[in-house]
Amino acid sequence: MFRSPQSPQLSRRTVLRSSGAGFGYLALAGLLGQDALKSQASAAVEQPLLPKAPVLPTKAKRIIFIFMEGAMSQHDTFDYKPELIRSNGKSGPGGGTVTASKFRFKQYGETGTYFSELLPNIAKHADKMCWLRGLHTDTPAHPQAVVQLHTGSANAALTRPSMGSWLLYGLGTDNQDLPGYVTINPPPNFGGAVNYGSAFLPAHYQGTRITDQGYLPNLKAASAAKLQRKQLDLIQGMNRDFARQAGSPDPVDGIIASYELGFRMQDKVPELLDISKEPEHIRDAYGIKDGAAGSFARQCLMARRLSEAGVRFVEICQGGWDHHNNLHKGLLDRTASIDQPTAALLSDLEARGMLNDTLVLFGSEFGRLPTAQGQDGRDHNITGYSMFLAGAGVKKGFTYGATDELGIKAVDGRMHTNDLHATLLALMGLDHERLTYRYAGRDFRLTDVAGEVVKDIFA
Structure with missing residues (x-):
């Protein structure tokens, strides 16, 4: 507990x-x-989602997680390795041929942080970023690694609560008319609903799934609110009678709360997700457009609107980064879809003063190797890769950790996924060792029995 x-x-x-x-x-x-x-x-x-005070000093009130599903190649985007260029064409330490990036890198900001030509807009925020360069994880298989990043456990068969559910359990949410945890276009395959589920936590802590078109499944229009209220009161009365009976299952409480939240959401959510109400210059800044090409931009703008409205945890997702082949063309396509919207989100949060109390996390389930796979690809790398943080509670223009000269293994400031989770919880004011829930005879937590908080990155 x-x-x-x-x-x-x-x-x-x-x-x-x-x-x-x-x-x-x-x-x-x-x-x-x-x-x-x-x-x-x-x-x-x-009212299980009432806001709760953090137990640790913190500036961060909410998280926006920008998830690049499939393992973005750090060697072609934001991990510049001169040795990769010098060793191009040579045999790598673990086999394979060392292959330098085809994209040009240059330095940005006062920190001189390197970015490739693929990310010119994100690069403008170089001095805001706190880099985690020594990350590593346990499994090179996408389904398990994605689930581990989201839940702390790589074993999808032993379902654990998601990171957002733990945050909601520990902190509640500031807007009782909205879900406290929203996931936009979540990964459909790699773990599916496990990545935003509450598992054995009460059901009201699970994530609410929406699409980048603003579609929320099963949410009806509020045109017949009075009749719906009468119907809901009858159902809730029966639910509460059942909940009072000895031996009634805990999920009944979650169902009661979710029905009430769903009723309130009918009035609030459609308007909140209608990004057409944003000024034209804001929509242009994000690069909003119709169809699949504008999916990620819509997600980013929705994330800002949801966060501004009091949602505790918002995840947005862009798939298609699993470049075992077609790396060059694939990266041109994927980065073109995320560069402008991600940069616009950071600028928008800053302009509204929200970056002072919003923590942004950007990254993938693991990285990719510096050696070639086939004619034009890179294989998975779980021993050393990067993510960045920006916003509340972290140092600006700071780098923690490093990989070796070729970017294969983390050699300094090593951070396991458990350490990442412990640190994120601490940045949100939660002690990962105390944030527990008793289930099946033992106390569970997001970090299981591991995890070290990396205080060196704290502002």
Whole structure:
């Protein structure tokens, strides 16, 4: 369970079994009185997503995760390695032929950070970025690695709560009329709903899936709100009667909360996701256009609108980075779709003062090798790759960690996926060792039994 002084708003079952949370159930009842304790438990059931105070000092209030599904090639985008150029055509340490990038690199900003010609707009934000250059993970298979990045566990068969669900569980959300966790165009294959599910956490902590067209499945128009309210009151009455019965399953509480949230969302969400209401100059800055070519731009603008409205965690996704072949042309296509919108999102957040309390994470499930695969491709690399952070709580224009001369292995400032999760939670004001939930006889957490917080990157 979540043993934290920040809030009593937990699930009904958790509140009633909190014998280890500093005070036992009877001691707490003695301090607060039986009526107060019942009121607490009732509030937890009725409003499980109320905002909770962080337990650690923090500036970050929300996260936008920009996920490049399929493993973006760092060697062709933002990891400049002079040795890669000097060793071009030679045999690599682990076999294969070392292959330099076909794209030109140059330095940007006062930090002199290298970017390739593929990312000229993102590169303009070089001095805002906090680079994690020594990342590594456990498995080179996409499904397992994507699931591990999102849930902390590479074993998709043993489903774990997603990163966004843990954040929602620990912090709640600021807008009770909106979901606290939204995923836009989530990966359809590599783990699917596992990547935004709540697993054994109560159901109200799972992510809400929408499309880049603003479509939210099963959300009806609010034209018949009075009739729907009557129908919902009847259903909720039966749900609550069932929930009060001995042995009723915990998910009933989540269903009750989700029905109420769905009713409120009918009025708020369609307008919020209608990006046509944005001024023309904003839409132009993001590069909004119709069809598939404008998908990522729409996601970025939606992410800003959702975050501004109080959503705690927003993930946006761009697939198609698995370049075992057709690397050159594929990178031209993929980077053209993300460069302008990502840069516009960072600029927009900064202009609105939101970058002061919003943490942006950009990256893939792993990286790619410096050696060639076939005529025009690169294979997976789990031993050394990069991501960047920007915004609340992290140092600007800072680099933590490094890979070797060819960019194969992390050799300095090594960060496992568990360390990344521990650090992200700390940046949001949560202690990863205390953010736990008891299930199947043991306390689970996002970082399992590992994870070190990398405080060197904290502003």
